[in-house]
Amino acid sequence: MAMIEVRQLTKRYRERVAVDHLDFSLAEGEILGFLGPNGAGKSTTMKLLTGFLPPSEGTARVAGFDVFEHPLEVKRRIGYLPETPPLYPEMTVVGYLRFVARLKQVPGRGLNAEVERVAGLTGLSDVMGRLIQNLSKGYQQRVGIAQALLGSPPVLILDEPTEGLDPSQRAEVRALIKGLAGKHTVLLSTHILPEVTMTCEKVLILHQGRVVAYDTLRKLERQHSGADGKASLEEIFIRLTAA
Numbered sequence: 001m002a003m004i005e006v007r008q009l010t011k012r013y014r015e016r017v018a019v020d021h022l023d024f025s026l027a028e029g030e031i032l033g034f035l036g037p038n039g040a041g042k043s044t045t046m047k048l049l050t051g052f053l054p055p056s057e058g059t060a061r062v063a064g065f066d067v068f069e070h071p072l073e074v075k076r077r078i079g080y081l082p083e084t085p086p087l088y089p090e091m092t093v094v095g096y097l098r099f100v101a102r103l104k105q106v107p108g109r110g111l112n113a114e115v116e117r118v119a120g121l122t123g124l125s126d127v128m129g130r131l132i133q134n135l136s137k138g139y140q141q142r143v144g145i146a147q148a149l150l151g152s153p154p155v156l157i158l159d160e161p162t163e164g165l166d167p168s169q170r171a172e173v174r175a176l177i178k179g180l181a182g183k184h185t186v187l188l189s190t191h192i193l194p195e196v197t198m199t200c201e202k203v204l205i206l207h208q209g210r211v212v213a214y215d216t217l218r219k220l221e222r223q224h225s226g227a228d229g230k231a232s233l234e235e236i237f238i239r240l241t242a243a
């Protein structure tokens with residue numbers, strides 16, 4: 001069974017078509033690099049998949065549940081890092097993570113251990129008592145990733161998870177995401193193409209709401225290679241999103 005299955009998914013904001021008859025699916029344990037220039041429709045697709053927005057047309061299923069018919073079943077199976085993480089700046093890191101864990105119905109007895117587990121994974125253990133508003137942007141981003149991982153949901157939807165991180169934090173988060181493969185199904189949106197090359201086997205490139213490439217990275221590179229050798233993901237991206 002596909003863990004994410006999107007069929008003819010379409011979203012219009014008045015006359016603007018943000019997502020245009022999108023089709024893709026992800027098998028269990030796959031990581032899909034979800035790419036596209038600014039305004040291509042990535043965040044809108046992620047909001048449709050997580051039930052934050054209703055579609056204009058088409059269907060989306062997560063773990064076999066229709067996103068719009070069974071929103072609670074879907075939300076229980078998804079960890080979502082939106083473009084702007086939903087943080088409460090006046091809370092401490094530990095207070096916030098415990099709060100989200102309760103919202104996600106992590107059982108009371110295992111709650112502290114689960115908070116510690118995600119804090120360890122995201123490198124937050126040393127800042128648990130600090131107020132979120134006093135953390136650097138990179139650490140705030142880690143808190144956003146940590147809340148998505150709470151409860152170990154089978155599907156993770158990460159909208160630019162390394163945004164605002166410095167190069168070493170970025171490498172850490174990349175390794176973390178790579179480590180999620182196999183155990184979690186991950187939809188990963190990013191503008192950092194080497195990140196995709198390092199973490200994803202499969203890539204989907206959106207342009208003006210439509211799919212312009214959807215394949216394994218290896219096949220795309222082969223397909224776009226010329227006499228001068230193998231095309232890089234960056235070259236492929238620029239070529240397909242130029243118009």
Ligand SMILES: Nc1ncnc2c1ncn2[C@@H]1O[C@H](COP(=O)(O)OP(=O)(O)OP(=O)(O)O)[C@@H](O)[C@H]1O
Nearest residue numbers: 013016017018036037038039040041042043044045
């Ligand atoms: N609430 C809204 N009302 C009207 N138009 C919107 C709304 N949200 C997004 N759009 C438009 O829909 C299109 C897709 O936007 P979206 O944010 O999904 O793109 P994106 O690929 O995530 O871009 P970025 O990489 O800049 O985050 C854009 O043209 C955007 O202006």
